[in-house]
Amino acid sequence: MTVVTANKLLGDPVDRVDGPLKVTGAAPYPSDVTYPGLVHAVLVQSTIAAGTIRSIDAADAEAAPGVLAVITHENAPALAEGPMTPLLGPAPPSPLKDNRILHHGQHVAIVVAETLEQATAAARLVRIDYEETAPVLGIDNPEAAVLRNPWGLETQRGDAAAALASAEVVYDETFAIAAGTNNPLGLFATVARWEGDRLIVHESTQWPTMARQTLATVFNVPENDVQVLVPYLGGGFGAGLRTWPHAILTALAARLVDRPVKLVLTRPQMFTSVGHRAETTQRLRLGATRAGRLVAIDHVGTSTLGAEAANMEFISIETGAAYACPNVATHDRQVRLNIPSPGWMRGPGSEGNFAIESALDELSYTLGIDPLELRLRNYAEVHPQSGLPWSSKALRECYRVGAERFGWTRRTPEIGSMREGNWLVGYGMAGVTFGGAQLPCQVRVSIRRDGSAHVRSAATDIGTGTYTVATQLAAELLGLDIGQVRVEIGDSDLAPAPPSGGSSLATSLGGAIRDAAGNLLRAFLNVLAEDHRSPLQGRRRDDVTAADGRIHLVDDPSVGETYSDILARHELDELAADGEINPQADGAGMAPSGPFAARFAEVRIDAELGLLRVARIVSAVDAGRILNEKLARSQIIGATVMGIGMTMLEETIFDPGSGRIANATFGDYLIPVNADVPDLDVVFVGEPDRFSPIGSKGLGEVGIVGVSAAIANAVYHATGRRIRSLPITIDQLL
Amino acid sequence: MDIVSTLRVNRTERPFTADTRTTLLDALREQLDLTGTKKGCDQGACGACTVLLDGKRVLSCLSLAAQCEGREVTTIEGLARDGKLHPVQAAFIRHDGFQCGYCTPGQIMSAVALLKEGRAGSDEEIREFMSGNLCRCGAYPNIVAAIREVARLGSESQ
Amino acid sequence: MNAFEYVRPDDVAGAVTMVSRDPHASYLAGGTTLLDLVLKDGVVELGRVVDITRLPLRGISRGDDTLRVGALTTMEELAADPTVTERLPFVREALLLGASPQLRNMATVGGNILQRTRCRYFRDPTVAACNKRAPGSGCAAVTGVARMHAILGARAACIALHASDLCVPLVALDAVVHIQGVGGKRSVPLTEFYVLPGDRPDIENVLQHGELITEVEVPLLPVNARSGYLKVRDRASYEFALTSAAAALLIEDGTIARARLALGGVGTIPRRAREAEELLNGAPAVNQTFRAAAEVALRDPFTVSGTAFKVELAKRTIVRILQTVSGVQS
Structure with missing residues (x-):
């Protein structure tokens, strides 16, 4: 199973180590937690999108059976604002600050009662008198405030305007993508309990370290007095990157009623309370030569934003990196509206890929060049902005292997030229260049006298496989069986970790584990430094390696001894070491690569009825070293399914007059079901990344990127209809 | 209004006191400490709360606990016998038929019923008759593979 | 969602009497519509829930040229009936294309006929304008976000859709609904059972409060149809x-x-x-x-x-x- 140490690409397809807990219903998610005396909270949300609360009549609610408290801005203590968050910017505004309403669905009260039924009933009795003002709604609303270049991340190279003016071929189109909602299946829940001034919170979060910091700041208590626990999370997809107001309200309620309080958001509240993918529009202009060389890209991306919230929707973040084009200008815009705060939803930036990869497909028809060939003609051999070599890039191999598995050469280029029975058949493809980060991460690894290892970090497993790959890595690096390694995560008391987000955690935590494993071997050698009974006395780190539960000489495996023997002889219960990674900001002379991919889609269209079905998708992915092939494949498959949803089904619709989300249920906001999804082919190519300490690049998000363009391009190939807005629904194909 | 009632859950009589408004789902989770059954939408639109009622798959979020008095409820906790996983549970692990695991109890209960209903004849049939169970992690192809395998092994062993 | 009384009468007549006498009572069968509206959306307030699921109104019997379907027969049970497969194949198709297997194991034929609209403006009591929920208040859907809405029989007062699949072949077949009330039994063709919204979208069918659908009689198709x-x-x-x-x-x-x-x-x-x-x-x-x-x-x-x-x-x-x-x- 040696992967990292043997420099192999593919890690063993080990079954998920948390599988038995999950298939028996025994894995504890935050909403499963209970305590003696636990009581239930239910939120009351604003029914207007803008204005103020004139008065609140909570008398009936307070008098209802079982009610312990009705907390509103009128009786809530002032709370501090949350801290500035790395990666994400300012925290969402703290709740119940004043009587202002900034969006429909804003939390205006929290009702606590002995039972869930009592709290639900009482919440409906809270009467609120609003002074309503006209909300600012609609991404193209001229009255909305617009932020320009809000993050200072716009790309400028060469002279895009001049190059466009003189280009042989010019492309100029606009794209629109509906707002989407993350909708993890697990309803977000908070169970909060105060022990004196110490706060314990079981919280649906992707980032316990940051949740702890946020709650400590808001409640003005030392960070060490806050513990955030989330051993299992029912999915996140970005929704759990923030510590949202409902969590703060639950902790506040627990303090005020002096009982453990549980709040489980309803599914409709999941649409308004934990972020969503912003609605976006894009204008994309390309200049090219008749031979298919890109000479200019000008990309304007506009996204929606909450009235006083912060978010980064990186629409055009990869535009400058994707192709070898000398003149590039990107422009970021955000439009402030009276809507719930957008946030990250799996693969921010995938919107820009939809525009670029659709545009290249259009260009391929204009120029009469095969879409795949057009991409190869503009291949970025080095990072086109910095000119530095990529730390790894196997996009060309993605194209080659993907096209081969898909049978791209069977595609006949004419529109509508492929059929199967009554169905029109279309082939489409897209290239993917995506970001991924390594973030500072710490871990503690120990070995006990029974020979077992213990890996502890405040990281999380949101379904991505953190438990499993951390187990595999520790076992490999310490020379143990997988069954001898126990991974403990999801607890903010453990070593600080970055979020499970931004395709960053496996590489960051893996790098820290590698560091810790090395330190742990050093610690063992230190113990043996004066131990003349040990064959390893006086040896250095480089002299030894570990296998079969023992440390031995690299040169002579027969010379060594087991961890257990060492610990027993020295009367130690365990030996621990810390590890960390602090990625070099300058990239060490390389352009740190994210993952790359090529996506190939075949669609079937019933042109009479407008029915669109995906027949198959082939994904060839370069994500550097693959730590566990089985779980990695699942990541790509799962993200592809979400991409199918984004492309064909999902749309969070705001009522144009009221700002209320018109389809905030699972019956009305459609995510893919089993019958929507064909078998999905995934292949990994490339080599271990040079900038990553364990050779891996993130693959949690890349699977969603490129799906939309590949499908839309296939729709065009089948029907001649170029659809530049998502989702692509029946009415657009009639 | 409280009711005092008894549910027969996983072959065991479980007396409980609850509100008349309490759903079977909330009774299992909040009263009987059987939290394996999950709440994903609480409106009959996701399948996470699927349990077997008298052997048939139903949604516990749209059933009153009071309605289920005297009927046999089987939850995910009642599937494994003597510490041995049900074949569907084992196949879900082998085929990685889940990621976050939250919809998994509902998927597995639904799959167990589907096999009993004889609806695992083809991948297409499995997909259609598993479509009442949403999986946001998108494990559908692996879920189909797991069910396909159990169906095949089952028919081979007969 | 105020507290309600839960009762489980032993016979049909008792159930009918119980609901007929109490304007705040309602029958509870499969629950897939009612509990959603009462417990989750908070659209319907009840004082008493009368559980009829154990009444003897379940089962299918075949006559010469009709199928008599007890109102509490579930969708899955009806779909599995051999006569339905043989002589009413489009009824079976409609059943199996509706909802999900779990819901079809719960939802009854009588409940399917009486299902309420899925219109989100109706199902969200925080929306003021809904003539179906609050007669005379207007219709938010007609100027709002409408996709899953009606285009036939609709008017500015209400565009709420009746979303049943099963009822589509049933109206095509001239199915007949058998009803029991305190005053006795009556039968109404399904095509005359529903009421167009008109000025009172809150009135959806010809049932009087307390009347109970006991059976649906479905004519069989000719063998060569x-x-x-x-x-x-x-x-x-x-x-x-x-x-x-x-x-x-x-x-x-x-x-x-x-x-x-x-x-x-x-x-x-x-x-x-x-x-x-x-x-x-x-x-x-x-x-x-x-x-x-x-x-x-x-x-x-x-x-x-x-x-x-x-x-x-x-x-x-x-x-x-x-x-x-x-x-x-x-």
């Missing part, structure tokens, strides 16, 4: 219809001897397409006939911007099901 149900939707499964159509045809020598046609996904009530049937009866089974029938069936639609596309989609749905059932190529 062919039938089909087509459901068009964005998602491949587990979604209500954008449009649907149920058709049964008796074709003799290329001529349609007898047609039955009904539409789903487009009507405030399950929509029998009688004028289209008249056009089809006696006409040659060719595409021209089918298109003409579709045009007639969709005459005078009431559309808003979000539902306008459904007019053409419904026509194509009709044409396609007629083609499929008749075996005529498009």
Whole structure:
């Protein structure tokens, strides 16, 4: 199973180590937690999108059976604002600050009662008198405030305007993508309990370290007095990157009623309370030569934003990196509206890929060049902005292997030229260049006298496989069986970790584990430094390696001894070491690569009825070293399914007059079901990344990127209809 | 209004006191400490709360606990016998038929019923008759593979 | 969602008396509509829930040319009935294309007929304007976000859709609803059971408070008839219809001897397409006939911007099901 140490690409397809807990219903998610005396909270949300609360009549609610408290801005203590968050910017505004309403669905009260039924009933009795003002709604609303270049991340190279003016071929189109909602299946829940001034919170979060910091700041208590626990999370997809107001309200309620309080958001509240993918529009202009060389890209991306919230929707973040084009200008815009705060939803930036990869497909028809060939003609051999070599890039191999598995050469280029029975058949493809980060991460690894290892970090497993790959890595690096390694995560008391987000955690935590494993071997050698009974006395780190539960000489495996023997002889219960990674900001002379991919889609269209079905998708992915092939494949498959949803089904619709989300249920906001999804082919190519300490690049998000363009391009190939807005629904194909 | 009632859950009589408004789902989770059954939408639109009622798959979020008095409820906790996983549970692990695991109890209960209903004849049939169970992690192809395998092994062993 | 009393009467007469006497009482069968509206959406407030699931109204019996279906028969049970498979295949198709297996194990035939609209403006009590929920308050859907809404029988006062699949073939078949009230029993054809919204969208059918559907009588199709149900939707499964159509045809020598046609996904009530049937009866089974029938069936639609596309989609749905059932190529 040696992967990292043997420099192999593919890690063993080990079954998920948390599988038995999950298939028996025994894995504890935050909403499963209970305590003696636990009581239930239910939120009351604003029914207007803008204005103020004139008065609140909570008398009936307070008098209802079982009610312990009705907390509103009128009786809530002032709370501090949350801290500035790395990666994400300012925290969402703290709740119940004043009587202002900034969006429909804003939390205006929290009702606590002995039972869930009592709290639900009482919440409906809270009467609120609003002074309503006209909300600012609609991404193209001229009255909305617009932020320009809000993050200072716009790309400028060469002279895009001049190059466009003189280009042989010019492309100029606009794209629109509906707002989407993350909708993890697990309803977000908070169970909060105060022990004196110490706060314990079981919280649906992707980032316990940051949740702890946020709650400590808001409640003005030392960070060490806050513990955030989330051993299992029912999915996140970005929704759990923030510590949202409902969590703060639950902790506040627990303090005020002096009982453990549980709040489980309803599914409709999941649409308004934990972020969503912003609605976006894009204008994309390309200049090219008749031979298919890109000479200019000008990309304007506009996204929606909450009235006083912060978010980064990186629409055009990869535009400058994707192709070898000398003149590039990107422009970021955000439009402030009276809507719930957008946030990250799996693969921010995938919107820009939809525009670029659709545009290249259009260009391929204009120029009469095969879409795949057009991409190869503009291949970025080095990072086109910095000119530095990529730390790894196997996009060309993605194209080659993907096209081969898909049978791209069977595609006949004419529109509508492929059929199967009554169905029109279309082939489409897209290239993917995506970001991924390594973030500072710490871990503690120990070995006990029974020979077992213990890996502890405040990281999380949101379904991505953190438990499993951390187990595999520790076992490999310490020379143990997988069954001898126990991974403990999801607890903010453990070593600080970055979020499970931004395709960053496996590489960051893996790098820290590698560091810790090395330190742990050093610690063992230190113990043996004066131990003349040990064959390893006086040896250095480089002299030894570990296998079969023992440390031995690299040169002579027969010379060594087991961890257990060492610990027993020295009367130690365990030996621990810390590890960390602090990625070099300058990239060490390389352009740190994210993952790359090529996506190939075949669609079937019933042109009479407008029915669109995906027949198959082939994904060839370069994500550097693959730590566990089985779980990695699942990541790509799962993200592809979400991409199918984004492309064909999902749309969070705001009522144009009221700002209320018109389809905030699972019956009305459609995510893919089993019958929507064909078998999905995934292949990994490339080599271990040079900038990553364990050779891996993130693959949690890349699977969603490129799906939309590949499908839309296939729709065009089948029907001649170029659809530049998502989702692509029946009415657009009639 | 409280009711005092008894549910027969996983072959065991479980007396409980609850509100008349309490759903079977909330009774299992909040009263009987059987939290394996999950709440994903609480409106009959996701399948996470699927349990077997008298052997048939139903949604516990749209059933009153009071309605289920005297009927046999089987939850995910009642599937494994003597510490041995049900074949569907084992196949879900082998085929990685889940990621976050939250919809998994509902998927597995639904799959167990589907096999009993004889609806695992083809991948297409499995997909259609598993479509009442949403999986946001998108494990559908692996879920189909797991069910396909159990169906095949089952028919081979007969 | 105030507290309510839960009772489980032993016999039909007792249940009918109990609900008839109490304006705040309601029957509870499969629960898939009622509990959603009471517990989750908070649209309906009840004082008493009368659980009828153990009353002897479950089961299917076959007469010479009808099927008698107890109102508490579940959708899955009806779909599994051999007579339905053999003589009412489009009923089976409609059943299995509805909801999910779990819901079909719960939802009853009587409840399916009485299901409430899925309109999100109706189902969200924080929306003030809903004539169905609060007569005279207006209709937020007509100026709001409408897609899963009606275009036939709709008007500015209400565009709420009756989303049943099962009822589409049932109205095509002239199924009859048997009803028991405190005053006795009566029977109403399903085509006359529903009430168009008119000025009172809150009145949806002819039932008086306390009347209970006990049985549905479904005429069997002739042995040589062919039938089909087509459901068009964005998602491949587990979604209500954008449009649907149920058709049964008796074709003799290329001529349609007898047609039955009904539409789903487009009507405030399950929509029998009688004028289209008249056009089809006696006409040659060719595409021209089918298109003409579709045009007639969709005459005078009431559309808003979000539902306008459904007019053409419904026509194509009709044409396609007629083609499929008749075996005529498009």
